[in-house]
Amino acid sequence: MELRHFKAMNKVHDTAGYVAALEAFDSIPQLRELKVLARQRGGIVPGGSVLDVGCGFGLETLRLADEIGSTGTIAGVDISPDFIAEARTRAEEAGAAAIDYQVGDAHDLPFADGTFDSVRAERMLIYLKDVSSVLAEMKRVLKPGGRLALIEPDFSTNTINIGNRRLMRRIVDYETAVAVEQSWLPGPLAVALSAIGFNDIEIATRVLIFPQELGATYFKSIGVHAQEAGVISGVELTEWQDDIDRLRDKDQVFATIGYFLFTATAP
Template structure:
């Protein structure tokens, strides 16, 4: 039988709170979550799609906003070559420290990492040929400021590529439709910008980005990834009353999903959107 709540999830880790990693004493949980997600084949396809959307990167300067442990930045650094430069930024000092540690262990690459707030970057106007941001805008409490900065630091004619989930696209094969809809909406609303994906085109059209393309990517969620994504948020919402279920009802909702996983029948997915365009 699949085990129930892990010790980490019981402590209330919520994937909607990546902006507060440094205020948590469990930053290792967030790092582990990122490692698990980045190992999924669909995430590799998203990384490749983002890089391809930036065009020929040889010799270019690239900014990655929300670089986490640095996986994407290191892949970009391999594409810019010796004449290029990649800067990965994250609001979390713990993430930047981990990214630097991992980058020091491998081959020398033209990549560096810095603690930066995406709402108020310290780089000069037009400092980068290309800028990318993956799954970070959903955590930002001031998207207008963040998007203005993303465009500001990209040179005129430079490329921008952004990927965000739309959390209401979460699908779960569950026998209880009513409660599952409640769980999905609760999960979506646990993110600062749960409808982020669907607003990408409008927001960047309004900011004058040219030649915009939108490409959807659907991630099939293994049960372990699904549970890590959902469990902390639902438990927290149940305790606070934001999800009007008893603890027993929450446990009852998980039970058929545990059984589906044990029987090899579990299915869940979520869809995000990759926006690309020219400054």
């Protein structure tokens, strides 16, 4: 479950694997709740104009299209041509071919100033070096008073019920340091939004509980990363993986991560 490589999505060849991983995440009830809240607080209404930045293959974009209805307009932008191709296929299959999907970069959105009532992004900012310039781009394409909704995780909150807590901490700390550009983004995000001029900043959180298989696969993989980097030994990796396998065999994996929703109003 190499979710960390989304930061180099244009170089990734295993699109099917990423699609499967994102779909597994999308099925997590606590994330679904946060997405519903993002739509409510993000100003998604029938007839509205909406942009999904870093839309991937359009999992949420399709739901937004449904909510704004035939009188609304909706666009999705992603840097990955593979994901945009998949998004277009899914939109056609769902009878939502009017979604304006475009390959593009969040740093340079292909829209005029003041185009949208609502802009949203989910798990995209964590992969970017310069978050503030992308927030400024989002503000630029929002109408004055338009609504922004951002869903992002804090990687340092990743945890699994392995008895050796020091080993767990070392592995998660290593992964947090290298997995993404902004592994604790929720920390500075409110200040960054405010500095750019956004108002009415509100924050909601959910702790996501990984499905058994996703949790086992993900946490085993980050053990491998830590061992490859020399952070843990081969013996410790074997202990880590055996412990996770034992829990999975009994359906007792309990792995979680904290997710955050930020909503705000453009000036």
